[in-house]
Amino acid sequence: MRPRLALVPGEPAGVGPELMVRAAQQDWDARLVVFGDAAVLHRAAAALSLPLELHRAGETPASARSLEIVDIPHPVQAAFGAPEPANAASVVAALTGAAQACLDGTLDGMVTGPVHKAAINDGGIPYTGTTGLLAAHAGCEVVMMLANPAMRVALQTVHLPLREVADRIVPDALERTLRIVYDALRKQFGIADPAIAVLGLNPHAGEDGHLGSEELDVIIPTLERLRLDGMQLIGPLPADTAFLPEKLRGFDAVLAMYHDQGLPVLKHADFAHAVNITLGLPYPRVAVDHGTALDLAGKGVADPSSLFAAIRCCTQLADGRKRV
Numbered sequence: 024m025r026p027r028l029a030l031v032p033g034e035p036a037g038v039g040p041e042l043m044v045r046a047a048q049q050d051w052d053a054r055l056v057v058f059g060d061a062a063v064l065h066r067a068a069a070a071l072s073l074p075l076e077l078h079r080a081g082e083t084p085a086s087a088r089s090l091e092i093v094d095i096p097h098p099v100q101a102a103f104g105a106p107e108p109a110n111a112a113s114v115v116a117a118l119t120g121a122a123q124a125c126l127d128g129t130l131d132g133m134v135t136g137p138v139h140k141a142a143i144n145d146g147g148i149p150y151t152g153t154t155g156l157l158a159a160h161a162g163c164e165v166v167m168m169l170a171n172p173a174m175r176v177a178l179q180t181v182h183l184p185l186r187e188v189a190d191r192i193v194p195d196a197l198e199r200t201l202r203i204v205y206d207a208l209r210k211q212f213g214i215a216d217p218a219i220a221v222l223g224l225n226p227h228a229g230e231d232g233h234l235g236s237e238e239l240d241v242i243i244p245t246l247e248r249l250r251l252d253g254m255q256l257i258g259p260l261p262a263d264t265a266f267l268p269e270k271l272r273g274f275d276a277v278l279a280m281y282h283d284q285g286l287p288v289l290k291h292a293d294f295a296h297a298v299n300i301t302l303g304l305p306y307p308r309v310a311v312d313h314g315t316a317l318d319l320a321g322k323g324v325a326d327p328s329s330l331f332a333a334i335r336c337c338t339q340l341a342d343g344r345k346r347v
């Protein structure tokens with residue numbers, strides 16, 4: 024049986040809704056159930072001059088291409104490119120509704136479009152990203168990992184002011200992250216003995232303590248301890264050369280210490296086909312790698328490749344989980 028996946032458009036004023044409409048134009052190896060506002064999807068379809076048929080969960084579809092929808096209306100119809108903080112609660116409700124369906128077992132995984140963090144915060148809801156929202160909702164610890172055909176990059180810290188990053192590089196947190204990444208690579212990605220490269224925090228991985236102490240105080244002792252458990256950990260590596268193609272070929276994943284240490288490299292290598300995977304949740308969640316692209320919304324030019332890659336990746340992860 025095909026896995027059943029939630030499809031959550033995210034910010035209604037961004038490119039999320041039109042990318043969902045593009046997904047509705049083709050067949051997938053999964054049954055897709057949209058958690059979002061039907062009116063917003065119809066408006067996006069009209070802007071792109073594409074057909075869109077929606078039917079409520081449990082109703083008979085009008086055609087084979089009809090998408091199932093759990094309608095979660097937004098209180099305000101936002102103009103393309105102009106997020107409305109008044110829609111913050113409904114944007115979050117769509118995400119948690121889909122997440123609950125995954126926890127209940129009604130659905131097998133979720134694929135999410137981009138969310139505008141500032142609009143959610145301006146709407147009065149503390150939010151640093153969907154990864155954290157889903158972790159709190161499920162009551163577990165998670166790791167963000169982006170992947171494309173060139174590499175996998177997991178993050179030790181994510182949406183944090185740079186000023187606060189060094190204080191968060193502590194042994195317990197690093198150990199928990201590495202264990203989550205290691206387990207996911209083995210169980211979800213089928214890599215028997217994954218090799219994980221761990222980047223230093225400081226230039227030249229701290230230059231033996233002359234350019235920062237986190238490598239000597241935290242990273243090296245943590246890696247030494249985890250190696251005793253059989254984990255194949257390489258590093259701490261200087262970040263400026265860790266991504267050289269000949270080195271990268273030896274790693275199943277790279278752990279970057281902060282968001283902009285790892286993600287620019289991955290997005291430069293292949294922005295279109297990258298996806299954002301949440302490791303550690305009890306169900307698969309895969310998101311697009313890009314943001315709301317407010318400059319493109321409603322113009323019909325946004326590239327759906329990342330969403331399509333996310334649907335394919337989530338389908339595979341959900342399939343694998345069903346087989347276990």
Ligand SMILES: NC(=O)C1=CN([C@@H]2O[C@H](COP(=O)(O)OP(=O)(O)OC[C@H]3O[C@@H](n4cnc5c(N)ncnc54)[C@H](O)[C@@H]3O)[C@@H](O)[C@H]2O)C=CC1
Nearest residue numbers: 136137138139140141310311312313314315316319325326
């Ligand atoms: N998965 C998610 O929920 C993500 C959300 N964001 C949020 O999105 C908002 C905007 O973030 P930005 O830094 O401006 O990043 P962005 O990814 O929205 O835009 C960066 C550049 O990439 C282009 N771009 C993005 N997606 C594209 C697509 N599908 N096809 C063609 N071009 C595309 C945009 O036009 C822009 O020039 C922020 O609120 C940010 O937090 C950012 C990244 C991921």
Ligand SMILES: NCC(=O)COP(=O)(O)O
Nearest residue numbers: 151152153154155299310
């Ligand atoms: N840089 C990744 C990003 O902004 C998306 O994060 P999340 O909303 O999936 O946690």
